Amino acid sequence: MSSTSAGVPPTPSDPGRRVLVIMPAWNEEGSVGSTITELRDLHPDVDVLVVDDGSGDGTAEAALAAGALVCQLPFNLGVGGAMRTGYRYAVRHGYDVAVQVDADGQHDPRYLDLLLQGLDRADVVIGARFAGEGDYRARGPRRWAMVLLAWTLSRVTKVPLTDVTSGFRASNARATKVFAEHYPAEYLGDTVESLVIASRMGCSVVQVPVGMRVRAAGQASQTPAKAAIYLFRAMLALFLSLVRKWPSVEDTTAEVTV
Amino acid sequence: MTAPHLLGLVGALVTLITLFELLRRRHLREKYAVTWSFVALATVVVAVWPATLDWFAELVGVAVPANLLFFLASMLLLVVSIQYSYELGRLEDRTRTLAEEVALLRLELADHRAASGAEVDPLAPRTGEDVPGQ
Numbered sequence: 022m023s024s025t026s027a028g029v030p031p032t033p034s035d036p037g038r039r040v041l042v043i044m045p046a047w048n049e050e051g052s053v054g055s056t057i058t059e060l061r062d063l064h065p066d067v068d069v070l071v072v073d074d075g076s077g078d079g080t081a082e083a084a085l086a087a088g089a090l091v092c093q094l095p096f097n098l099g100v101g102g103a104m105r106t107g108y109r110y111a112v113r114h115g116y117d118v119a120v121q122v123d124a125d126g127q128h129d130p131r132y133l134d135l136l137l138q139g140l141d142r143a144d145v146v147i148g149a150r151f152a153g154e155g156d157y158r159a160r161g162p163r164r165w166a167m168v169l170l171a172w173t174l175s176r177v178t179k180v181p182l183t184d185v186t187s188g189f190r191a192s193n194a195r196a197t198k199v200f201a202e203h204y205p206a207e208y209l210g211d212t213v214e215s216l217v218i219a220s221r222m223g224c225s226v227v228q229v230p231v232g233m234r235v236r237a238a239g240q241a242s243q244t245p246a247k248a249a250i251y252l253f254r255a256m257l258a259l260f261l262s263l264v265r266k267w268p269s270v271e272d273t274t275a276e277v278t279v
Numbered sequence: 280m281t282a283p284h285l286l287g288l289v290g291a292l293v294t295l296i297t298l299f300e301l302l303r304r305r306h307l308r309e310k311y312a313v314t315w316s317f318v319a320l321a322t323v324v325v326a327v328w329p330a331t332l333d334w335f336a337e338l339v340g341v342a343v344p345a346n347l348l349f350f351l352a353s354m355l356l357l358v359v360s361i362q363y364s365y366e367l368g369r370l371e372d373r374t375r376t377l378a379e380e381v382a383l384l385r386l387e388l389a390d391h392r393a394a395s396g397a398e399v400d401p402l403a404p405r406t407g408e409d410v411p412g413q
Contacts (some may be wrong), residue, residue: 072382092386095378106379110386206375 026065040067040137041116043107045100046124047074050083053124057087060122060130067133068109071124072103080124100188101206101215103215105235108201112194119200120191130188130233136191144196144224145216147182148189148231161245163253170213170259177217179265189231196224204266214262221267284326291322318355 042060046053057069065171071084075097085091092106104121111119120136122128132148139146167186174185188211192200199222220226296317301307322350324349325332 090386092382094382098375098378102375104380106382109379110383113383 022239038117038137039115040064040118040120041107041111041114042067042069042120042122042133043104043111043127044069044071044089044122044124045074045085045103045107046071046076046080046084047097047103048076048078048080049124050076050078050125051082053080054083054087055098056122056124056126056130057084057089059126060090060133063130064133067120068116070107070272072106072247074098074100074103084124093228099206099211100203101211104211104215105201105206108192109228111197112201113209116197117194118191119197121188123188127233127235129232129234132189132229133191135229135231139227140193140230142189142225143180143227144193145219145226146186146217147187147226147228148233149182149184149187149195149228150231150233164250166252166255170209170255173259173263174220180225180227182216182226182228183229185216187228187231187233188212192219192224198223205262207258209258210262213255213259217262218227218267281329284329287322287326291319293325294319294322314359 042064044053048057053071057071060067060069065210069089071081071085071089071091073081073091073093075094081093092110094106094256095105100191107121108119109168118137118140122130122133126150136146136148167184170185171183175182186209193202196219199219200215204220205211205218207214216226294315298307298312302309302312332344332348336342336347337364339347341347341350
């Protein structure tokens with residue numbers, strides 16, 4: 022628990038709006054249950070779909086026990102694959118809003134309403150670190166990569182963005198349809214490339230400042246070599262996402278097929 | 280006929296026979312077999328009429344005909360590798376889509392079973408199912 026959410030207004034989410042929280046989980050047995058419980062306590066009106074990304078532990082059982090809908094991928098696809106599965110579920114079941122929340126407890130569910138309010142202004146709302154709220158820090162090549170990505174994405178979306186690799190985000194039905202068909206699976210695709218796709222297909226993007234917590238279980242990989250590789254691959258992923266061809270929105274806004 | 284030419288001829292014939300057998304047993308798809316058949320036939324031509332290679336080398340300005348052979352062979356392997364990467368990527372995309380659909384269908388199946396009143400555990404492995412991580 023952090024103390025960073027003191028300033029969050031306790032506005033209830035629009036009661037007429039059906040919200041699906043999509044939680045990609047890969048071997049998160051230790052944290053997924055408490056993350057779901059906390060979320061459901063704070064927001065009893067939203068549905069939670071855990072996409073079990075081919076876990077080898079009891080992630081699915083823990084999620085089911087905590088009261089979430091659980092859908093199991095037959096093998097590990099990565100966050101992008103898990104998220105597209107969730108977006109497809111959202112489209113097929115007519116949800117108005119899809120929100121991505123990580124299973125490891127990094128994303129504080131108290132900021133959910135702030136994200137939902139942002140949807141009044143845009144199709145995609147990013148919960149951004151480094152935006153005044155919280156004390157998340159990154160250093161070295163990882164930091165440079167984040168700054169570079171944020172700068173470029175701000176140009177693409179024409180809105181100032183500071184944290185484009187944040188996985189804490191909400192999308193309305195329009196953006197959800199785009200994601201249900203085109204959410205990428207490759208490196209950084211689930212964060213950076215998905216924003217480029219949304220933006221180039223005509224969805225607007227904004228960010229709201231959120232505080233993030235350290236993960237409840239598991240650990241992030243952080244060595245200098247890995248950080249350097251991160252920078253290089255991030256630049257490559259960014260470049261590719263910018264030069265790739267995307268279909269027109271007309272091809273997408275119909276029905277999810279593929 | 281010199282020894283290297285004989286070697287080339289034997290290699291080409293073995294390739295052709297192998298391709299024919301694989302096609303006959305339906306272990307190889309035509310689209311791949313066409314490329315390799317072409318390569319094997321070209322090898323036969325060069326082995327039987329070595330002058331063809333010399334003539335072609337002179338035409339494109341390569342001093343040593345054997346070098347032209349190496350160059351063409353490596354280019355061919357490169358192109359084939361790129362084609363395989365392309366096919367692999369396409370297959371990965373399709374596998375991913377299928378996996379996502381399977382996951383959604385599993386959930387829907389569990390919902391339907393629950394709705395029909397059957398006592399089921401939606402996570403229980405069903406017969407013939409691939410259980411992740413095991």
